[in-house]
Amino acid sequence: MNFENKLINILSKKATSPFLFLGSGFSRRYIGLEKWDELLKVFAKQIGKPYGYYNSNANGVLPLVATLIAKDFQKKIWEDDVFSHFCQKYGDMFCSEESAFKYAISEYLQSKIKPYLSDYKTLTKEIEILQKLNIDGIITTNWDTFIDQVFPDYKIYIGQEELLFSDSMLMGEIFKIHGSITIPESLVVTQKDYDMFANKNPYLAAKLITLFVEHPIIFIGYSLNDPNIIALISSIVLCLNSEKMKLLQNNLIFVEFNETPNAIPVISESSMVIGDINLPITIISAFDYEPIYYAINSIQRKIPTKVLRFCKEQFYELILTQDPKNKMAVIDGNNIENTSDIEFLWGVGVVSNQPSSIGYTSIGINEIIQDVLGINKAHLDSDNILKISIPECPGYVPKFKFLRDVGISSIEEMKKSPYKGLELYKKEKLESKAYKKMYLQKYSKKNVSDIIKQFDKDKICFFVMYAKIRPDDIKLIREFLVENFDYYMINNGKYKSYYRKLVCYYDMIAYGF
Incomplete structure (x- = not known):
């Protein structure tokens, strides 16, 4: 059995379509964004201090490195005329000593985004296939808006707060759990941000349990040792009983980039250790992601996700409202003479009690x-x-x-x-x-x-x-x-x-x- 058929076999065992869980490696692959430490070096250079100064004072802990850079950046922009235009543009919106750094990151990353998907000149075939995937949704810790371009019809939730207190449908949605450059203050960047995020992780896990248990989750752009992913999965596992744990098993699929050009994709089995639990996971090692996307697409549902999400929203609203008005046609139950007369129809649109004569x-x-x-x-x-x-x-x-x-x-x-x-x-x-x-x-x-x-x-x-x-x-x-x-x-x-x-x-x- 070749790679594509193996992956199809894994995904087809689930009744639902996958969710993608996207990390920094995904944005690095398609739009060439820097690794986190490389991005921090960009701003250390703007301040005029060696990156090693910050890295050594933070003992190599990147959120703490970001905290130190943010503090010096705040001071630098108000003293150096080079940043006068930046201060005029954003200064009135700063609300903390970390705000300037977050606005600067947002502006920098925005400059990397092309106006149209067709403007990205590398991996164009992968991007073309990617935007046609009929997946159920996306979770991402990336700040940039590339995935927003790929799936423009998906509803976007920015940050933990927006997701936690929303009536999300868990379908046709993008959860940007570390914030987005469209709202600079939402970015999870500094040690303080990560501490706050960690404190709310159990609530986020509770929100995502159904998603993880019922859907294949395909991680792209993360290391298996990523502490943020391990912390989130740990929070989910702690909420599950043994029956639910069985459902979670084999739902987690990690895609690793194989740096060997034209390497044949390989599927292997491994496990993630969560406390005293060995959680089975699937690992895909690939240089070219086209076969992965083709496999996902080969089992997609016939109705697009955005249509299903709309139906789900409308049905949910119909149930909640006390006055469905002309969203339903209702027949008195006393007028139904036998059960063979009963047919159920769920449709989108206004149903009249008189059908159109010619449809x-x-x-x-x-x-x-x-x-x-x-x-x-x-x-x-x-x-x-x-x-x-x-x-x-x-x-x-x-x-x-x-x-x-x-x-x-x-x-x-x-x-x-x-x-x-x-x-x-x-x-x-x-x-x-x-x-x-x-x-x-x-x-x-x-x-x-x-x-x-x-x-x-x-x-x-x-x-x-x-x-x-x-x-x-x-x-x-x-x-x-x-x-x-x-x-x-x-x-x-x-x-x-x-x-x-x-x-x-x-x-x-x-x-x-």
Whole structure:
């Protein structure tokens, strides 16, 4: 049995999809971030003292090294004119002597993040596979926002406090338990931060017990000897009885980087010693992570995690609310004559007590876009699309083509029609100020044809609507949209919302009035 099949066999024994638990080695692999001691050296240099000065005074304990650097950094920025701009930008937000250091770390790490995933030039294939993983969620001690880019639809919880006091669904979520550079004060950096984190570890463990017991947990970017991971797993183990311990066994999978180029991935068994307990774990040693991601993807559920999370949220809300309103259709139990008449249906959407005569409530954005682009041949009834389907679709939805189909070709005609409540997009509504500015600064000389030929698909979605339109360009835009329909709308490409905006723009320039 080859490596991929072995891993599939391990993961398929669980009823749920995996959680990823990501450490600093993960960010180092994909975006080249420094190790923690290397990062601290960057700021020791800015202060003007040798790193060895801090390391020796802290006896090599990195959180204590960070504490000493933070104290000197606080003093340095107010005395040295080199930091005047930094103080003007952030000074009013500092609330402790460690704040300046945390804001500086956040600014430094933010400079390492690229605007788009396609801008990362190394391991591009792995990143492409990674962003398609249909995992249940992510836990990470990383501060950077790379994983936020990879899974933009996942809900993010920052820090222990936010996770502990949230109504998390444990699905389609990212738990940044050591904070995030988007909230500098949340970073777990200094000895004081780590002490506070350790004090709350039992509460965090209690929150994560169900997750660890029911899901495979795949650790990437950690050493097996990482004290933070050992402390967290220890806290979880202490909360489990013997029955739950059996469920936790073989749930923990550690991915180790094999530095030998093109080394064949290997799976082995080991154990983690927690007190007097030997906890069985699986170790994957690999140079290339593609086979690991392919194995995870081969057993993914057919419904995307973000959809399941939405369903779970809605179902949870439905149970809690005392007034479900029109979220349910209820039939008096006295009107059911026998049990064979009972059928259970759980759906997302508003259920009416009278079904649509032709089922247009079930037509969603995919079918609407296919009709506008001429992909399908179903000949949808535009009157029902305008009255029933479009009002049920959230987000950006094209409308002009269907209005033309029912004989409406002006605003005046629409105001007198049954469809007068529909919002018609103007170009300004579809534009992004940031991307428009970037286009004018960098690409203003490029026409539609240039953009489609020279840019990757995501950047085409971002920029093509700002180029001057010539008659032949409408056809080019439609061809691009048709070619990439499956990528964005079926496979849930990351920038799906920008694709939908571009469809609305095409609808406007092709059929608008």
